[in-house]
Amino acid sequence: MKMPILGAFKAPKNDEHRVGLLQTIHAPMKRFDREDEVDYVIVGVGSAGGVLLQRLARAGFKVVGMEAGPFWDTERDWVSDESGSHKLYWTEPRVTGGTDPLALGANNSGQGVGGGSVHWAAFSPRLHPSDFEVYTRDGVGADWPIDYADILPYYEQLELEMPVSGPAYYPWGHPHGYPYGPHPTGGVGNALIKGCTALRIPVSIGGPVAILAGSHGDRPHCIYRGFCIQGCKVGAKASTLVTHVPDALRNGAEIRDRCMVSRIELGKDGRACGVYYFDREGDEQFQRAKAVIVAGYAIESPRLLLSSATKGHEGGLANSSGTVGKYLMAQAGNVVLGRFEQPVRMYKAPPAHALTEEFYETNPKNDFARGFAIQTVAPLPIAFGKQMVAARKAWGWGLRREMMDYNHWASFGLLGEILPWADNTVTLAEDKDRFGLRVAHVTFNLHDNDKKLIAAAKKKTEEVMWAAGATTVVQESRYAHLVGGCRMGSDPETSVVDRFGRSHDVANLFVCDGSVFPTQGSANPGLTIQALAARTADYLISQGDRVFTSDIRDMTEPKIRRQLAPPETWGKGVPRLK
Ligand SMILES: Cc1cc2nc3c(=O)[nH]c(=O)nc-3n(C[C@H](O)[C@H](O)[C@H](O)COP(=O)(O)OP(=O)(O)OC[C@H]3O[C@@H](n4cnc5c(N)ncnc54)[C@H](O)[C@@H]3O)c2cc1C
Ligand code: SF4
Numbered sequence: 109m110k111m112p113i114l115g116a117f118k119a120p121k122n123d124e125h126r127v128g129l130l131q132t133i134h135a136p137m138k139r140f141d142r143e144d145e146v147d148y149v150i151v152g153v154g155s156a157g158g159v160l161l162q163r164l165a166r167a168g169f170k171v172v173g174m175e176a177g178p179f180w181d182t183e184r185d186w187v188s189d190e191s192g193s194h195k196l197y198w199t200e201p202r203v204t205g206g207t208d209p210l211a212l213g214a215n216n217s218g219q220g221v222g223g224g225s226v227h228w229a230a231f232s233p234r235l236h237p238s239d240f241e242v243y244t245r246d247g248v249g250a251d252w253p254i255d256y257a258d259i260l261p262y263y264e265q266l267e268l269e270m271p272v273s274g275p276a277y278y279p280w281g282h283p284h285g286y287p288y289g290p291h292p293t294g295g296v297g298n299a300l301i302k303g304c305t306a307l308r309i310p311v312s313i314g315g316p317v318a319i320l321a322g323s324h325g326d327r328p329h330c331i332y333r334g335f336c337i338q339g340c341k342v343g344a345k346a347s348t349l350v351t352h353v354p355d356a357l358r359n360g361a362e363i364r365d366r367c368m369v370s371r372i373e374l375g376k377d378g379r380a381c382g383v384y385y386f387d388r389e390g391d392e393q394f395q396r397a398k399a400v401i402v403a404g405y406a407i408e409s410p411r412l413l414l415s416s417a418t419k420g421h422e423g424g425l426a427n428s429s430g431t432v433g434k435y436l437m438a439q440a441g442n443v444v445l446g447r448f449e450q451p452v453r454m455y456k457a458p459p460a461h462a463l464t465e466e467f468y469e470t471n472p473k474n475d476f477a478r479g480f481a482i483q484t485v486a487p488l489p490i491a492f493g494k495q496m497v498a499a500r501k502a503w504g505w506g507l508r509r510e511m512m513d514y515n516h517w518a519s520f521g522l523l524g525e526i527l528p529w530a531d532n533t534v535t536l537a538e539d540k541d542r543f544g545l546r547v548a549h550v551t552f553n554l555h556d557n558d559k560k561l562i563a564a565a566k567k568k569t570e571e572v573m574w575a576a577g578a579t580t581v582v583q584e585s586r587y588a589h590l591v592g593g594c595r596m597g598s599d600p601e602t603s604v605v606d607r608f609g610r611s612h613d614v615a616n617l618f619v620c621d622g623s624v625f626p627t628q629g630s631a632n633p634g635l636t637i638q639a640l641a642a643r644t645a646d647y648l649i650s651q652g653d654r655v656f657t658s659d660i661r662d663m664t665e666p667k668i669r670r671q672l673a674p675p676e677t678w679g680k681g682v683p684r685l686k
Contacts, residue, residue, distance in 0.1 A: 126183040127350050128343020131326045137357045142393065146170040147656065148648075149383055149397035151369045151412060154223015155634055156621040156641040157403035158348020158356070159266075163645030165361035166672045172362045172395060174385055176408075177220030179365035180349060186341045190488040193338035196220060196227045202407065203537040206551040210438055216590050217405040221365055222349030224405065225634060227337050229460040230318040230345050231483060232272045232635040234263050236281030238469055239629040242527075246470050246477040248557065249527045250435075250626040253598045253607035256282060261668045262639035267316075269677040270346035271324065272635070274315030280465035281631075290314025291321050291330065294457025296486045299448065299518040303576030304464055304482075311464045318346035318635070319458050325676050334455040334488060345458070348638070355674040367393075370545055372400050372416040372425055372617065379659075380617045386543050398656035399616040399648075401609075403641070406436060406590040409623040410534040411548040413594065413604075426594070426604050426611035426619070433534040435595050437628045438552065440524030440562045441588030443485055443495055444569040446578025451515040459486035467568060468630050476557045480524040480565035481630045482572060489514050499582040520573060522565040523588065525630040526558045534593050552587075589633050591622035606661065608647040609640070615659040620644045645672070 125133040140146055148164055150157050153173040164171045177198075180186065187193070198217040204210055218224035237256035242249040260282070266272075267287055274286030291314040293301065304311035314321075319336070323329045330344040343350050353363070366388035373394070375381035382396040402409045410433040414424035424432050463483040470477050487495060489511060496502040496510040537549035554562070566583060573581045597603025600612035609620040622637045643666070648655055650666035 125179070126181050127354060128182060128326070129328055129341070131343055131350055131354065133354050133357055138360045138362050140170065140172060140362055144170070145396040145398060146172050147398050148401055149174060149395050150401045150403055151383060152176070152223060152402070152404035152408065152621065153221045153348070153353065153363055154218060154403060154405060154621065155225040155348060155637045158222060158225065158352040159638045159641035160401060160403060160620055160645050161361050161363070162352035162356040162359070162674065163642060163672050164648065165356045165359035167649045172364060172397070174367045174369050174383065174395070175221050175363055175365045176368045177218075177365065179221045179363055180226070180339070182339065182341050182343070186339045188333070188335045188338065188341050190338060190490045193227070196339055198405070198408075200541055201539060201547050203539060203547060203549040204552070205549065206532070207553045210550055210552045210587050210590070212550060215586065215588065217407060221353060221363060222347040225347040226339050226349055228347070228634050229336050230458070230634070231460040231463065231632040232267070232270065232316045232318045233463070233465065233481070233631040234281060235629045235631050235636050236468060239627060242478065242627045248477045250595070250597070252626050253596055258665070259636070259639050259643065262642045263635065265642055265670060265673055266635055266638045269673050270318035270351055271320070271677065272316050272318050273321040274317065275312055278312055278316065279310060280468060286316055288321050291317065291319065291458065291461050293462060294332070294454065294486070295452035296454040296484045296518045297457060297462035299446070299452060299576040300462045300482070300484055300520060300572065303572035303574075306575040307572060309464050309466050309572070311462060313462050315461065317458060317460045320344045330458060332457050334457060334459065334486065336458045336460065352674060368543055369412060370415065370543060372402070372412065374418055374421070374425075374614065378420070378614065380614055399618065401618040401620055403619075403621040405621055406593045406623045407534055407548045407550060409619055409621055410593040411536065414536050415545060421613070426613045426617060428613050429601050429603060431595060431602060431604055433593050434530050434532070435528035435592045435626070436532045436534055436550065436552070436590065437526055437528050437592040437625065438587035439589045439628060439630065440480070440522060440526055440558070440565065441586045442522050442562065442566050442569070442583055443519050443586060444522070444566070444573050444581060444583045445495060445499060445517050445519045446573035446576065447513070447516050447580040448518060448578055449516070452518045453515050454486040454518055455488055457486065459484060465630070467565070474564060476560035476564065478525040478527070478561065479630055480522050480561060482569050483521050483523060485519040485521040487519060492517065495519070495584045498584040518573070518576070518578070520569050521588075522569045523630045523632065524561050524565045525628060527555065528592055528595070528627055529553065529555055589628070591625040591628050591633050594619045594623040595626045596624040597626060606663070609644040610661065615661070616655055618644065
């Protein structure tokens with residue numbers, strides 16, 4: 109008799125680390141001696157950290173990724189069950205406040221190798237060219253120190269590396285096509301198409317989403333069962349855990365999981381010389397490094413810089429401008445739910461598979477600047493139940509009745525651009541975590557432009573839901589996708605890092621993650637975060653040893669190194685790119 113496919117029900121072997129149904133990393137990985145001075149230490153192996161680790165290892169640097177959470181063996185650790193997946197999130201204590209406090213935890217950052225890319229829905233649109241010059245065009249927000257042309261080659265690279273499935277022609281921003289064909293639509297996608305078509309709103313179907321529409325290397329294709337934000341045990345959804353980390357390890361990177369970095373240390377020369385961290389036993393250790401890259405997410409990166417205050421940097425590292433922790437952004441993420449007479453069964457597809465960016469840009473007819481997108485959301489039953497509690501005040505028997513009706517509901521999310529404001533901040537609270545470190549205090553306030561934009565976006569999303577044929581429409585207010593807090597800019601007086609992620613104050617200290625965004629557009633941020641990480645990596649590689657020895661800033665654009673992409677990714681897919 110033939111072996112059942114994949115040797116079904118076989119437990120993982122001791123010398124293997126499974127990161128998907130078919131994908132195996134052969135353990136053990138490289139381990140540097142505790143006394144070794146490595147070239148780079150990266151704090152956080154998430155969306156950005158995973159790409160950086162892979163690129164720097166492939167270029168031959170000695171690199172260690174410190175990750176506060178576990179290194180998932182997906183066969184052993186994950187379940188395809190909504191209530192069993194909470195450990196994927198950063199659930200350590202944080203304090204929230206302001207006039208419009210953000211819900212922290214499951215709605216924002218991840219923990220564990222892969223970070224937020226493990227539980228993201230994998231929507232992967234690009235920012236638009238206008239996003240890089242919001243201040244110049246609209247007199248609000250800020251301009252980026254780079255423009256769309258600088259990041260374009262990295263978008264193209266990452267769309268192949270993840271890879272991203274989507275339509276052959278995507279009409280918004282800088283029109284382009286996707287390397288892999290689109291996914292078939294599920295019930296909620298059909299509802300979005302129906303509503304948009306009735307209102308003559310163009311809609312993108314089947315992507316862009318970083319989920320495999322066909323098998324790819326040692327990763328199988330999507331099986332449309334809807335557990336994407338629970339991690340995707342199948343391995344069809346891109347996360348750096350399955351896309352970049354295996355290649356990083358094959359090329360000699362070390363990941364030290366369950367290691368929480370507590371502070372960045374400066375040497376007598378004023379340059380970063382390593383990081384203190386609590387190892388998995390809870391003991392404090394020091395890792396020496398020639399350069400440090402912080403990639404801990406929009407909340408933890410500013411927290412670490414502020415916690416690393418030292419003589420000469422009393423307000424926190426890289427904070428001579430006073431902007432560390434400021435200009436934090438979240439996107440408006442209201443969910444609009446509609447009930448249909450016919451079953452929708454929104455669990456039967458990846459939640460992310462159709463969207464419109466028709467309202468993305470500033471429209472002079474509006475009384476607000478910038479815009480929004482409308483996307484499929486498709487929560488699983490527990491999330492749906494929570495939304496019904498919020499949207500309909502359902503409780504007890506009423507909630508039970510709503511939940512039994514789950515199959516008849518569709519949900520769309522609006523994604524609205526909230527502008528960067530100085531009073532939206534990450535600061536240090538007096539409360540301490542289990543390591544004795546002060547936790548982040550997140551303050552969030554909506555401003556006039558934000559409120560008007562959210563009201564208009566909500567109205568339009570509800571119109572689309574009615575036009576799709578819903579008989580009841582309700583909504584829940586919420587926010588998504590935190591970015592900012594260590595913004596990049598050309599002026600050291602108003603920004604934390606330069607356009608390559610190098611801190612203005614300490615020449616061998618870099619920040620590379622969503623925290624460096626000066627504005628956020630209304631595109632989901634994950635693709636841009638990974639593209640920026642690939643660009644920072646190219647810069648570091650082009651600088652070679654100079655990063656370790658010199659304070660001189662060479663602002664020459666780096667050469668684009670496509671050969672550093674994980675093998676079998678560059679040049680694959682439907683050949684639509686030059
Ligand atoms: C439910 C959900 C759905 C989402 N869907 C989408 C989507 O469809 N498309 C999209 O583009 N985006 C989506 N996002 C957002 C996306 O996941 C994040 O924007 C992105 O992962 C952030 O990347 P990052 O590199 O900044 O941080 P992360 O990916 O969060 O990585 C940071 C890592 O650093 C580690 N870390 C932090 N501090 C320390 C420390 N002191 N020591 C050691 N390690 C540390 C953390 O444990 C974490 O692993 C979604 C988010 C959520 C919550
Ligand atoms: S729907 Fe596809 S991408 Fe999502 S969890 Fe299932 S197999 Fe993974």
